[in-house]
Amino acid sequence: MPLDAQHDNHTREFKVVGTRPVRPDGLDKVTGRARYGADMSLPGMIFGEIVRANHAHAKIVKIDTSAAEALSGVHAVVTRADFPAQSDGMVDILDHCMADGEVLYDGHAVAAVAASSKALARKAAALIKVEYEVLPHVTDVDEAAKPGAPLVKQGIESNIVATHEFGHGDVEKGFTEAEVIVERSYTTEATHQGYIEPHACVATLGGDGVADIWCCTQGHFMVRNTCAAIMGMNASQIRVTASEIGGGFGGKTTVYIEPTALALSKKAGRPVKIVMNREDVFRASGPTASSSIDIKIGAKKDGTLVAGQATLRYQGGAWGGSIVDFGAMAAFACYDMPNVKAVGIDVLANRPKLAAYRAPSAPMAAFAVESAVNEMCDELGMDPLDFRLKNCARAGTKSSYGPTYGEIGLEATLEAAKAHPHWSAPLPEGQGRGIACGFWFNFGGQTSSSLNINEDGTVGLSVGTPDIGGSRAAMCQMAAEALGIPYEKVRAIVADTAxxxxxxxxxxxxxxxASGLAVINSANQAVERLCERAAQTWDIPAEAVEWKDGAAHPAGANAGNFEPLSLDELAANSGSTGGPISGHCEINADGAGVSFGTHICDAEVDKETGRTTITRYTVIQDAGKAIHPDYVEGQFQGGAVQGIGWALNEEYIYGEDGRLQNAGFLDYRIPVASDLPMIDTQILEIPNPGHPYGVRGVGETPIVPPLAAVAHAITGSCGQRMRAIPMSPPKVLAAIKAAS
Amino acid sequence: MSQLQISTTVNGDPVEFLCEPDESLMDVLRDRLGLTGTKEGCGSGDCGACSVTVDGRLVCSCLVLGAEAQGRQIGTIEGMAKGEKLHVLQQKFLEHAALQCGICTPGILVAAEALLKENPDPTETEVRYWLAGNLCRCTGYDKIIRAVMDAATEMRGA
Structure with missing residues (x-):
């Protein structure tokens, strides 16, 4: 990705950007009016229910749907036979949505039914009889990687499906130069994104072959294209509208139920609604990889890192694609090292297909590397912050995954941590303090937006990226900034795929x-057109008009002596000066600046129960430019708390039978309000040269440091090094007991 | 099994509905009365997204039968604002950016209102424990706690 300077945004002064207005969708969301995935109803709508297998691995011998089909009120039953044969890259996604003769994980869908009520649909689903031939299974990553392990599916020869390698220099030579070497192994369990809104959709596919889908998704264009490919339809035949979305964190970047709803709707001739229940959300959507990681790092006695090596084994379910490559790339991204090598091994297991979860693959790698770094600091007797300041990646550092960094903010976050009152605060008796850094690549990607100047001087803004945490506010702010008008004059919507x-x-x-970039470009195009209308009115060349403070002005004395024409005036006259005024932008956005953060965590372990309490937590991260600081802070806080949950409690627990044992919020315990302190934040702004206002993505990096920061604090509190995540009370207690 | 005819009051309005004997109050509110502000996050009483009040008592509506609404006063998020005037809690949630995706927000607002009726001057710890039954995955709770504390202060002063 290009890291060269494009925008000089260091000195720009902002009027709207950087303020904290109320979000445009706020009122709907505090009054219950906002419509989420499950809140849509259509005339004639019926209800879908999915039948799921209770085996980790089995051959489907026979599916008998006759009793369900005979039930009064049942309108359609589908199995894999009702989907077109797949010939392209969507086969894995469809296989995960509906098993193709072989069940590959506990919870795998095998059939579905649609009936006139939810209760009837559940009753009909229970009448579908499936005969299985149970096959050997494996759910643990290390077990699955062993020679002779049960094969996750028929027709493969090994559960190891890919190996990725990144790095530079010569690590063997590097370790010979090292004076201190730390070599450790770490494991992390799989977690779920834990969005509070289960997947939900309403789909209509009529006899004319035209479909409409309403669903909660992070990408309605992705839903359209995926469903079109799976159903053998054209993109133009499917219109997808993204509902309000009740959390995603990466877990709503694929489809689970939409193709099934389309297939049921096609057969029934009625709109079909499917809402996953919480148990199915855990069993059959989105977990992360579980991992097993070996780390070796070498340093000089003065603390100079000379070599680092990582071997990362990730299982991401039964289809591969554990995105272990991201973990291998991110593992050493915070460090300036002459010799570095990271090998990622992608392992299959009888678990649901992995979905992205906030900085996917990075938290596990960072847990291992940052923990090893903290152990190295103890070996060297060196302050962990000073060690990081000595070795951190800076502008000009060749990153562990290839590119050479441009302007980055890691060192600034470390300096800020060192100066932060949290770092120097006396630590109460019995508590420990931990520190860790985190990195995420960030992404740009294909983006399209449209901005309409209404005749009354207000602005309608259409974006195509679902608003998952207040982004419409930021879009309105950027449009208002570019146009030079008040925030309140802009209204943003998430437009459908048509x-x-x-x-x-x-x-x-x-x-x-990226959507921000497209919005700014759209606004700039509208400004060009506004200037043309002013030029036309004044009968001067368009180049002789400049836009400032929301109005067209003659550019200098030579352009003529005209009173400025405001956006309001130009908009009001647009009908007589050439028609509607709008701006559009279609880009493949490049230049997303990489992101770094540093977290400080205080924790206290109850030595009798092994329970860890987080007593103070601080997130310091470079945001490039915070468009709406409240929502940047919110990303820092929310990501940190998801990381704390991963560190302390959250895990997928599979039994010997390969079945998930904790598919509910009672037993899969995400952090609750009483578990936590306030989460302090400090936003640094080192502008990203790839964005006109300096924006860097901020959402993902905050989940990367907490696992190691919490582990470090636990070591400080109870003296035990925890190298297996989650550090749940039984595990911490066992470590304390083993040591005494 | 035949449906039951229930007479109740929802947000002050007299309401009659038919429901199955085993149908939850949450499903009745959402599917029969169109009050979709009450959200389903788990259906097992673990997440609090479906929080409503029954005769002033905070409950998870997924754990209450629709039939139990007979003769009761039901309060949902749709009844919190009075006309165009938002409740102080709603206003403070907007001012403090105490929501990101917003799916847990109705339940948390209903729960927080119940807290402040019972305890107008809660400590941070009391707010955290009262809201421990309402899961939020986006915010880390920080801004939610601040918004509730700020609302409590303003309501005491009013």
Missing amino acids: SLGYNDVTDGSRTTF
Whole structure:
């Protein structure tokens, strides 16, 4: 990705950007009016229910749907036989949505039914009889990687499906130069994104072959294209409208139920609504990889890192694609090292297909590397912050994954941490303090937006990236800034797939960066047209008009002596000066600046129970430019708390039978309000040269440092090094007992 | 099994509906009465997204039968604002940016209102424990706690 300077945005002064207005969708969301995935109803709508297997691995011998089909009120039953044969890259996605003769994980869909009520649909689903031939299974990453392990599916020879390698220099030579070497192994369990809104959709596919889908998704264009490919339809035949979305964190970047709803609707001739229940959300959507990681780092006695090596084994379910390559790339991204090598091994297991979760693959790698770095600091007797300041990546550093960094903010976050009152605060008796850094690549991607100047001087803005955490506010701010008008005059919507060009999904921390870029470009194009209308009115060349403070002005004395024409005036006259005024932008956004953060964590371990309490937490991160600081802080806080949950409690627990044992919020315990302190934040602004206002994506990096920061604090509190995530009370207690 | 005819009051309005004997109050509110501000996050009483009040008592509506609404006063998020005037809690949630995706927001607002009726001057710890039954995955709770504390201060002063 190009890291060269494009925009000089260091000295720009902002009027709207950087303020904290109320979000445009706020009122709907505090009054219950906002419509999420499950809130849509259509005339004649019926209800879909999915039948799921209770085996980790089995051959489907026979599916008998006759009793369900005979039930009064049942309108359609589908199995894999009702989907067209797949010939392209969508086969894995469809296989995950509906098993193709072989069940590959506990919870795998095998059939679906649609009936006139939810209760009837559940009753009919229970009448579908499936005969299985149970096959050997494996769910653990290390077990799956062993020679002779049960094969995850028929027709493969090994559960290891890919190996990726990144790095530079000569690590063997590097380790010979090292005076201190730390070599450790770490494991992390799989977690779920834990969005509170289950997947939901309403789909209509009529006899004319035209479909409409309403669903909660991070990318409605992705839903359209995926469903079109799976169903053998054209993109223009499917219109997808993104509902309000109740959390995603990467977990809503694929489809689970939409193709099934289309297939049921096609057969029934009625709109079909499917809402996953919470148990199915855990069993059959989105977990992360579980991982097993070996780290070796070498340093001089003065603390100079000379070599680092990582071997990362990730399982991401039964289809491969554990995105272990991202983990291998991110592992050493915070460090300036002459010799570095990271090998990622992608392993299959009988678990649901992995979905992205906030900086996918990075938290596990960072847990291992940052923990090893903290152990190295103890070996060297060196302050962990000073060690990082000595070795951190800076502008000009060749990164561990290839590119050479441009302007980056890691060192600034470390300096800020060192100066932060949290770092120097006396630590109460019994508590420990931890520190860790984190990195994420960030992404730009395909983006399209449209901006209409209404005749009354207000602005309608259409973006194609679902608003997952307040992005419409940031879009309105950037449009208002570029146009020179008040925030309140702009209203943003997330437009459906028929109304805008293609947009990649809301992922990769890309929305404020890439959709923001498209919005600014759209506004600039509208400004050009506004200036042309002023030029036409004044009968001077368009080049002789400049735009400032929301109005067209003659550019200098030579242009003529005219009173400025405001956006309001130009908009009001647009009908007589050439018609509607709008601006559009279609780009494949480049230049997403990489992101770094440093976290400080205080924790206290109850030595009798092993329970860890987080007593103070501080997030310091470079945002490039915070468009709406409240929502930047919110990303820092939310990401940190998801990381704390991963560190302390959250895990997928599979039994010997290969079945998921904790598919609910009672047993899969995400952090609750009483678990946590306030989460302090400090936003640094080192402008990204790839964005006119300096924006860097901020959403993902905050989940990367907490695992190691919490582990470090636990070591400080109870003296035990925890190298297996989650550090749940039984594990911490066992470590304390083993040591005494 | 035949449906039951229930007479109740929802947000002050007299309401009659038919429901199955095993149908939850949450499903009745959402599917029969069109009050979709009450959200379903788990259906098992673990997430609090479906929080409503029954005769002033905070409950998860997924754990209450629709039939139990007979003769009761039901309060949902749709009844919180009075006309165009938002409740102080709603206003403070907007001012503090105490929501990101917003799916947990109705339940948290209903729960927080119940807290402040019972305890107008809660400590941060009391707010955190009261809201421990309302899961939020986006915010890390920080801004939610601040918004509730700020609302409590303003309501005491009013």
